[in-house]
Amino acid sequence: MAIHYYKQADKNASSNDTQTHEVVSRMLAEIEAGGEAKAREYCRELDGWEGDVIVSRDQIEAAREKVPEQLKQDIHFAYERVSRFAAAQRDSIQGFETELSPGLFAGQKLIPMETAGCYVPGGRYAHIASAIMSVATAKVAGVKNVVACSVPRDENGIHPAILYAMDLAGADVILQMGGVQGIASMAFGLFTGKPADILVGPGNRFVAESKRQLFGRCGIDMFAGPTEIGIIADHSADPDIVVEDLVGQAEHGPDSPAWLFTTSRELAEAVDQRIQARIDDLPETQRKAADAAWRDYGEIIVCDTREEAVEVSDRYASEHLELQVEDLDWWMERLNSYGSLFVGEEASVAFGDKCSGTNHILPTKGAARYTGGLCAQKFLKIVTYQRQSREATRTVAATAARLSRCEGMEGHARTGDIRLAKYYPDERFVLAVEEDV
Ligand SMILES: NC(=O)C1=CN([C@@H]2O[C@H](COP(=O)(O)OP(=O)(O)OC[C@H]3O[C@@H](n4cnc5c(N)ncnc54)[C@H](O)[C@@H]3O)[C@@H](O)[C@H]2O)C=CC1
Numbered sequence: 364m365a366i367h368y369y370k371q372a373d374k375n376a377s378s379n380d381t382q383t384h385e386v387v388s389r390m391l392a393e394i395e396a397g398g399e400a401k402a403r404e405y406c407r408e409l410d411g412w413e414g415d416v417i418v419s420r421d422q423i424e425a426a427r428e429k430v431p432e433q434l435k436q437d438i439h440f441a442y443e444r445v446s447r448f449a450a451a452q453r454d455s456i457q458g459f460e461t462e463l464s465p466g467l468f469a470g471q472k473l474i475p476m477e478t479a480g481c482y483v484p485g486g487r488y489a490h491i492a493s494a495i496m497s498v499a500t501a502k503v504a505g506v507k508n509v510v511a512c513s514v515p516r517d518e519n520g521i522h523p524a525i526l527y528a529m530d531l532a533g534a535d536v537i538l539q540m541g542g543v544q545g546i547a548s549m550a551f552g553l554f555t556g557k558p559a560d561i562l563v564g565p566g567n568r569f570v571a572e573s574k575r576q577l578f579g580r581c582g583i584d585m586f587a588g589p590t591e592i593g594i595i596a597d598h599s600a601d602p603d604i605v606v607e608d609l610v611g612q613a614e615h616g617p618d619s620p621a622w623l624f625t626t627s628r629e630l631a632e633a634v635d636q637r638i639q640a641r642i643d644d645l646p647e648t649q650r651k652a653a654d655a656a657w658r659d660y661g662e663i664i665v666c667d668t669r670e671e672a673v674e675v676s677d678r679y680a681s682e683h684l685e686l687q688v689e690d691l692d693w694w695m696e697r698l699n700s701y702g703s704l705f706v707g708e709e710a711s712v713a714f715g716d717k718c719s720g721t722n723h724i725l726p727t728k729g730a731a732r733y734t735g736g737l738c739a740q741k742f743l744k745i746v747t748y749q750r751q752s753r754e755a756t757r758t759v760a761a762t763a764a765r766l767s768r769c770e771g772m773e774g775h776a777r778t779g780d781i782r783l784a785k786y787y788p789d790e791r792f793v794l795a796v797e798e799d800v
């Protein structure tokens with residue numbers, strides 16, 4: 364039993380970490396100190412934008428005019444499916460109350476966060492679908508203030524189709540500002556006066572690192588950095604489709620990993636031989652990104668057994684994982700770490716990316732070991748409460764007092780004592796464990 368690297372990458376998702384960390388922490392500190400003026404300065408310097416930061420209603424109407432009818436229908440198609448899936452996920456968890464012992468009631472409530480900051484990437488491509496994924500999901504969860512931001516594309520600001528999608532999905536305020544300065548503005552409440560309770564959305568390494576550094580001051584969805592794809596394929600897979608799907612995600616950027624885990628050496632050879640031609644056939648921007656991504660981050664791993672393929676795939680914890688294999692149920696039962704699973708040849712990652720309904724904001728860089736992707740629950744605080752009858756305090760207060768005293772916490776214990784003395788003045792309770800522990 365063994366695994367063999369048919370093609371091994373020189374880099375991994377952490378390769379640029381030190382430089383990114385330094386750039387981001389400096390920029391966040393400067394923007395916090397310098398406020399809106401500093402954020403505008405970075406926006407001018409990095410993205411060449413000097414216009415208004417808050418998008419006006421007139422600008423949104425002008426964008427609507429520019430978006431062709433077919434594209435509007437396609438955006439609606441995606442919006443309906445993503446919202447419906449988000450609503451089904453939201454409904455899968457509920458508030459409840461249960462009686463734990465006579466007179467002692469405990470419950471769970473779901474409370475939407477007040478303000479969400481939704482980052483919509485827009486440096487290399489116009490990520491129209493990302494606007495729906497974050498904004499619509501926040502609204503389904505019941506968030507009151509949804510602030511969205513994206514990079515100004517040219518002298519007219521944010522790409523019109525991104526603006527249209529943000530507006531359709533229910534954004535309350537839209538900022539034309541990208542990168543670290545966009546994230547910082549939402550976190551600190553610049554331009555809106557409403558600091559985000561949670562920051563969500565995908566982005567490049569600077570965006571993902573900004574969210575990571577701000578975590579704690581506010582919530583974040585997860586680490587959603589440069590896109591990754593893993594494909595598990597066996598002898599039954601069509602090598603041309605495997606190649607197209609790897610290249611399809613490698614075009615995201617020069618730091619987007621694409622991994623093939625296969626039990627078939629023949630498939631590994633076929634993919635290796637055919638992939639460069641498909642990369643070379645892309646238009647220039649996409650070709651440059653995919654070429655560097657496959658060269659630096661692409662891997663083909665041949666495994667002797669299916670069990671080894673499961674183990675390796677779980678270790679990589681791909682953001683997107685495709686299954687192009689026989690006996691799909693066998694794999695589905697065993698795989699544990701991935702952001703979203705695309706089961707069978709028919710289900711391309713690109714369908715989920717754009718419109719099929721599952722959320723495309725997903726964990727990268729191994730984060731799928733501990734979290735799934737964006738869902739309505741990420742915008743909900745799952746809080747608890749309790750209430751109890753006086754009768755129930757007989758046991759609860761006395762037990763809490765005894766436990767508190769054993770812990771050395773006299774103040775805690777006395778909150779039980781005082782209630783028992785008030786409710787049952789004529790009774791004696793054992794309020795401390797006599798024996799030494
Ligand atoms: N994990 C996920 O769920 C998803 C991830 N993505 C990823 O989002 C990313 C989008 O990246 P981009 O096109 O670049 O758009 P972006 O909007 O994430 O980043 C563009 C911004 O980066 C900033 N920037 C660029 N170079 C910088 C530097 N040297 N120092 C400081 N700031 C700098 C600029 O201010 C610019 O506004 C891709 O890596 C893609 O793979 C996209 C969709 C989903």
Ligand SMILES: O=C(O)[C@@H](O)CS(=O)(=O)O
Binds near residue numbers: 492565589590717725
């Ligand atoms: O990482 C992702 O989820 C992206 O692939 C989504 S998209 O292709 O940018 O829509």
Ligand SMILES: [Zn+2]
Binds near residue numbers: 590612615713
């Ligand atoms: Zn994609």
